[in-house]
Amino acid sequence: MDLIWERPEPRGRTVVPVDRGRIVTAAVTLADAEGLAGLSMRKVAAELHVSPMRLYGYVATKDELLDLMADSVYGEIAGALGDASGWESALRTIAVATRDSALRHEWFVELIGGRPHLGPNALAVMEATASALASALGPDGGDRLMAALGVFNAYLVGAVRNEVTVLRQSRETGTDETEWRASVGGYLGRRLATGRYPTMRRVLEEGIESDPAEMFASEVAIIIRGVTRTE
Incomplete structure (x- = not known):
């Protein structure tokens, strides 16, 4: 299969310079503003002041463009790893950088998983993720590495998708999280007062004012402790 990652770019001098880097930058800018629903090869071409057919010499399909865009976001995540020291720091950095990138580029959550x-x-x-987990599990934990990697990645995908979905719902409905909680507070209070949901009452009372970044950090710490246990 002729994959985009190994296909050379067209060569030749043109009046308006185009390459895959410029194409991806324009596409990411459009997706940040309009979402993936508003992205098209035609719009990307217009941003670059070239014809749509010109782009197909560099990117054969929209799916290839989406792959390139996703990899550009992974580049942001990889770039954050320079500050990590040790396996635990690396895992925390990957998690935080993934969340930060997903909040900057909300369309990214539609491409992961x-x-x-x-x-x-x-x-x-x-x-980097697999290496950090392998270091944590040690030489005797090789049989757990794949499962640990799956759990860690599944948490990240689910967490960032959920947070982005809440943000989108707030924009679409014109109701932020505080207003939404107030709107359902009376009903939820009556349900909790029945005594049927004692654990959920405790969860809601403790977490209702939690900062999203702090909550995410706490959850990541739990996931890391769980997947790296060697006992």
Whole structure:
């Protein structure tokens, strides 16, 4: 299969310079503003002041463009790893950088999960994650590495998707999280007062004012402790 990652770019001098880097930058800017629903090869071409057909010499399909865009975000995540020292710091950095990137590029959550991305930046993040987990589990934990990697990645995907979904719902409805909680507070209070949901009452009372970043950090700490236990 002729994958975009190994296909050379067209060569030749043109009046308006185009390359995959410029194409991806324009596409990311459009998606940040309009979401993936508002992204098209035609709009990207217009941003670059070239014809849509010009782009197809560099990117054969929209799916290839989405792969390149996703890998550009993974590049942001990989770039954050320079500050990590040790396996635990690396895992925390990957988690925080993934959340930060997803909040900057909300469309990213629509592209993660399912089959893994195989671009160079995505592979670099996968390698860093697997290497950190392997270091944590030690030489005797090799049989747990795949499962630990799956759990860690599944948490990240689910967490960032949920947070982005809440943000989108707030914008679409014109009701932020505080207003939404106030609107359902009376009903929920009556249900909790029945005594049927004591654990959920405790969870809601403790977490209702939690800062999203702090809550995420606490959850990541729990996931890391769980997947790296060697006992």
